[in-house]
Amino acid sequence: MKRKTINLTVDDKPIEAEEGTTILLAARQYGIHIPTICYLEGLSPYGGCRICVVEIGGGNGKNSLDTSCTRQVQEGMIVQTQSPRVVRARKMIAELLVASAPNVKVAQDIAARMGLMKVRFPMDDNRCILCGLCIRMCYEQMDGKALGFAGRGTGRWVTMPFQKRPESCRLCRGCEYVCPGTIVPCQGIKVPGELCGRCRPVEEYRCCPNSTFGCFCEENPL
Amino acid sequence: MNKIQSASDLYQWREQIRSRQNLEDGVVYVCGGTGCQALGCQKVKEAFEKELAKLKRGRKIVLKSTGCPGLCEKGPLVTLHPQDLFYQKVKPEDVPRIVAETILQGKVIEDLLLEDPADRRKILSSREVPFYRPQMRLLLGNNEFIDPTRIGDYVAMGGYQALAETLLRMKPEEVISEIKASGLRGRGGAGYPTGQKWENCRRAAGEPKYIVCNCDEGDPGAFMDRSLLEGNPHSILEGMLIGAYAIGASRGFIYVRHEYPLALQHAEIAISQAREAGLLGKNILGTGLEFDVETAQGGGAFVCGESTALIASIEGRTGEPWSKQIHTVAQGLWGKPTNINNVETWANVPLILQKGSQWFSTLGTDGSKGTKIFSLVGKVKNTGLVEVPMGTTLREIIYDIGGGPQDGKRIKAVQTGGPSGGCIPASLFHLPVDYESLSQAGSMMGSGGMIVMDEGTCMVDVAKYFVHFLEEESCGKCLPCREGLRRMGQILDGISEGKGDSETLPLLEELAAVVADASLCGLGKTAPNPVLSALRYFREEFEEHLVHQRCPAGVCHSLVRYSISPEACTGCGACQKICPAGAIKGEKEEPHHIEAELCTKCGSCMEVCPTRAVLVC
Numbered sequence: 001m002k003r004k005t006i007n008l009t010v011d012d013k014p015i016e017a018e019e020g021t022t023i024l025l026a027a028r029q030y031g032i033h034i035p036t037i038c039y040l041e042g043l044s045p046y047g048g049c050r051i052c053v054v055e056i057g058g059g060n061g062k063n064s065l066d067t068s069c070t071r072q073v074q075e076g077m078i079v080q081t082q083s084p085r086v087v088r089a090r091k092m093i094a095e096l097l098v099a100s101a102p103n104v105k106v107a108q109d110i111a112a113r114m115g116l117m118k119v120r121f122p123m124d125d126n127r128c129i130l131c132g133l134c135i136r137m138c139y140e141q142m143d144g145k146a147l148g149f150a151g152r153g154t155g156r157w158v159t160m161p162f163q164k165r166p167e168s169c170r171l172c173r174g175c176e177y178v179c180p181g182t183i184v185p186c187q188g189i190k191v192p193g194e195l196c197g198r199c200r201p202v203e204e205y206r207c208c209p210n211s212t213f214g215c216f217c218e219e220n221p222l
Numbered sequence: 223m224n225k226i227q228s229a230s231d232l233y234q235w236r237e238q239i240r241s242r243q244n245l246e247d248g249v250v251y252v253c254g255g256t257g258c259q260a261l262g263c264q265k266v267k268e269a270f271e272k273e274l275a276k277l278k279r280g281r282k283i284v285l286k287s288t289g290c291p292g293l294c295e296k297g298p299l300v301t302l303h304p305q306d307l308f309y310q311k312v313k314p315e316d317v318p319r320i321v322a323e324t325i326l327q328g329k330v331i332e333d334l335l336l337e338d339p340a341d342r343r344k345i346l347s348s349r350e351v352p353f354y355r356p357q358m359r360l361l362l363g364n365n366e367f368i369d370p371t372r373i374g375d376y377v378a379m380g381g382y383q384a385l386a387e388t389l390l391r392m393k394p395e396e397v398i399s400e401i402k403a404s405g406l407r408g409r410g411g412a413g414y415p416t417g418q419k420w421e422n423c424r425r426a427a428g429e430p431k432y433i434v435c436n437c438d439e440g441d442p443g444a445f446m447d448r449s450l451l452e453g454n455p456h457s458i459l460e461g462m463l464i465g466a467y468a469i470g471a472s473r474g475f476i477y478v479r480h481e482y483p484l485a486l487q488h489a490e491i492a493i494s495q496a497r498e499a500g501l502l503g504k505n506i507l508g509t510g511l512e513f514d515v516e517t518a519q520g521g522g523a524f525v526c527g528e529s530t531a532l533i534a535s536i537e538g539r540t541g542e543p544w545s546k547q548i549h550t551v552a553q554g555l556w557g558k559p560t561n562i563n564n565v566e567t568w569a570n571v572p573l574i575l576q577k578g579s580q581w582f583s584t585l586g587t588d589g590s591k592g593t594k595i596f597s598l599v600g601k602v603k604n605t606g607l608v609e610v611p612m613g614t615t616l617r618e619i620i621y622d623i624g625g626g627p628q629d630g631k632r633i634k635a636v637q638t639g640g641p642s643g644g645c646i647p648a649s650l651f652h653l654p655v656d657y658e659s660l661s662q663a664g665s666m667m668g669s670g671g672m673i674v675m676d677e678g679t680c681m682v683d684v685a686k687y688f689v690h691f692l693e694e695e696s697c698g699k700c701l702p703c704r705e706g707l708r709r710m711g712q713i714l715d716g717i718s719e720g721k722g723d724s725e726t727l728p729l730l731e732e733l734a735a736v737v738a739d740a741s742l743c744g745l746g747k748t749a750p751n752p753v754l755s756a757l758r759y760f761r762e763e764f765e766e767h768l769v770h771q772r773c774p775a776g777v778c779h780s781l782v783r784y785s786i787s788p789e790a791c792t793g794c795g796a797c798q799k800i801c802p803a804g805a806i807k808g809e810k811e812e813p814h815h816i817e818a819e820l821c822t823k824c825g826s827c828m829e830v831c832p833t834r835a836v837l838v839c
Contacts (some may be wrong), residue, residue: 050698063738070545085739089702092736096705114839120729121709130697131699149540149698152523156698210379 020056023079024052025070034081035090035113037097038107038131040178043140045069046132050108051093055080063205064155065089095119100125106180127181134175142174225500228508231378231797239378248283249564250274251301251367252312254451256484257606263298264288269317274691276321289365290445292607293353294335301348301366308348309334314516325752339603339625340639342444353604355790358585360593361569362609365453371490376456378808382501384572385460389509397468397575398484401571404579405591408435410527410564411639411668412744413590413657418696419561423468423551426559431471434555434562436532439632440524442691443638444671445564446595449607450484451478454569455492461568463501464575465512469561474515477532482520484642489517522666524641524695527560528743529554531697542697543773545569545741563670566595578609579628586612591657594667598624600674603631610655617651627739631676635759639668641688641695642748644755645681651668662757666748675815679775681760682767694746703746706737712754717764718778720771727764731757776838779823788813792834797827797836 004019010027017026022045024034037049047070056071057063057078065085080086091114098111099121107129111119130149135158138144146169150159160166176182226232252258252267270285277283291299294312302324307333309320316334323329336342338352345351348366368375369529376382388397402417423431435458439447451458459666462474476493478486485815493515504512517538523670526541535541536555554560570592583591592614596619599605603625610619616636621625627633638655644665646653654658657667675684693707713730716722734750737779741747759763766772773781786797786806791813798806798814805821808814816827828836 047742048814050700050702050742053740054366066547067545071547089736089740092733093701093740096709122712153694153696153698158706215536
């Protein structure tokens with residue numbers, strides 16, 4: 001069965017995408033990079049980290065933000081991946097993330113990409129960023145069903161049923177493989193609340209000269 | 223009971239019940255709502271049972287435990303028929319008097335009557351109560367006279383009549399266009415046009431279709447959905463039946479939150495009675511309509527009022543929302559089209575079909591039709607449920623119905639729409655209550671909570687309360703809501719302790735804007751409203767905390783200082799005795815003083831002082 005082709009506009013460029021693809025994938029096919037944390041190819045989109053938000057308008061003046069990893073393309077959609085509203089949201093999300101997990105590499109990287117030099121919130125030291133990658137990996141790819149979220153709100157944590165390793169867990173370590181918290185973090189942070197910023201891109205990239213902070217194109221992925 | 227198989231069966235049944243009711247010598251209605259239960263109405267009811275059993279056999283007095291009539295402040299409430307008397311604050315000890323004097327001799331017991339605060343006149347009938355007079359109680363009015371556990375009471379009041387007429391005379395499309403013409407909008411808070419939603423669901427591909435009644439009312443201080451489902455569950459069922467017919471749904475769910483056991487119980491009783499009467503099941507009223515309802519209970523999560531989280535909860539998954547790009551009317555429960563409406567929306571449906579969309583659309587304002595129930599709580603004289611036509615001004619609700627401020631204080635603001643709504647200052651009390659004007663003022667209709675605040679309320683404290691409430695209730699799935707609300711809570715905690723600088727308020731505003739922008743579901747998107755509206759109208763109060771280290775309302779603990787006015791103090795020593803910290807010093811008959819280092823700011827001294835010499839600043 002041949003799928004319908006959808007025409008949409010991303011960052012003022014007309015692009016085509018197959019019906020049913022998400023904005024994220026459609027944009028990436030055209031080299032428009034959108035940062036992600038909780039998205040991983042092969043796992044179902046989750047829409048939890050919200051770093052991949054884009055501004056979506058139907059041309060009626062009422063724009064809204066939505067995660068590009070979950071939102072499917074629609075005919076005539078107008079998407080902005082770098083609008084001031086998007087940048088403001090991403091910067092704040094990065095700040096919240098790095099404040100809660102300053103020793104997690106993904107959080108550091110995102111903060112560096114956003115050009116954050118100072119965190120205005122008191123720093124915590126969480127090692128889990130609740131991205132849910134391990135849970136989806138276990139459930140969807142390994143058929144383990146050994147992990148899940150427990151608790152609510154700020155008391156949320158990843159655990160096994162009744163906090164005991166179930167028989168369905170085969171110790172495949174798929175969860176560890178996808179976990180961003182297991183990557184050795186940058187050791188540059190010395191003063192609480194300050195980011196060292198040494199890994200922050202200093203020169204502007206030719207591919208997107210107008211960006212106010214680092215770029216997210218394929219040549220320079222996160 | 224025989225099954226009702228046609229409209230004429232229903233008519234006959236109603237006439238039977240009515241003729242039986244005509245033989246009764248009198249009815250005692252005791253409020254059995256949750257509010258009155260807390261005030262001891264169960265004991266009052268038991269006392270009536272005992273006293274009425276002693277009466278002579280010839281007299282047939284019926285005792286009914288009804289739903290909530292709304293005036294919770296004065297409960298337990300007792301209404302007597304045919305005398306048409308309205309007794310308030312009835313205690314079990316009063317019951318023998320009521321039976322002996324009022325029921326048997328027809329005498330009025332003066333001290334149980336409500337007093338009109340304006341002219342100190344005693345009020346006999348419930349119709350004359352100043353709290354009820356400006357109201358238009360289309361949905362709540364029947365609560366007073368219906369025993370929610372008896373289907374007969376509802377049928378006798380003309381219940382299920384609208385259903386019978388709809389099924390016989392109207393096509394489903396006609397029902398939808400009637401609802402559309404009425405202008406009814408969702409009472410859950412967002413105000414989406416109900417008819418439009420129904421049409422979308424009817425047109426959506428997929429069988430079977432489901433309908434859901436959302437009674438997951440979690441706003442602090444709001445209880446209108448509870449009172450409707452508790453007090454008149456059959457009107458909800460009738461609305462759902464009409465909806466099922468219009469949409470083409472074959473199954474329905476009533477989702478009740480865990481904290482509403484009585485509402486759940488009454489809903490279940492109503493369902494089983496309707497099933498027994500043949501009003502649920504196969505071939506309803508002989509028209510071939512097939513529809514059944516079951517209840518589903520929440521686990522006590524506020525977020526489950528959000529439609530996608532509610533669906534997850536009914537399906538048995540964790541109550542977490544997901545991206546709403548495909549609406550639930552197209553893909554809801556088990557991936558099938560699902561129409562979710564609030565309790566109050568469903569309760570409006572039979573009314574519209576009975577009296578016509580023309581009549582309904584004459585009520586209210588241009589954009590918002592019909593009446594709306596508000597739960598009026600906080601610093602007003604009369605708290606309780608208020609039903610008014612849309613477009614009534616806030617002033618009318620707060621001053622005319624609510625009776626104005628308590629103990630001579632000045633009312634400062636009203637918080638509408640629960641934790642997702644905002645605070646509206648007294649200077650905007652001329653605003654008519656409808657969907658548009660409230661959201662323009664930075665608040666929202668929400669489900670209808672209304673919390674009145676006076677000068678003794680600190681807006682920082684209010685914002686802090688709601689943010690901490692939502693922080694606790696956030697499911698934690700998405701980062702802006704989980705982390706953002708936690709950080710907003712931290713900032714507000716800091717402000718209430720006077721900690722912060724010139725960057726604090728802009729940071730709070732920036733954070734609030736992002737949380738509203740980037741969150742996944744309605745909870746996070748509306749969560750900053752209380753903070754943003756408080757900052758919009760009461761910024762100087764926030765600044766006062768930060769700059770002058772002072773809480774103008776005297777609420778924020780760490781900024782409050784207690785002192786004793788030497789002029790007013792008589793040196794009686796009452797405060798000295800009660801002070802747990804031993805912070806009050808002074809000789810007897812001499813003015814006392816408080817040692818600030820020792821004071822724990824518990825406020826006990828202020829409560830006991832007979833001359834009100836303890837001051838807060």
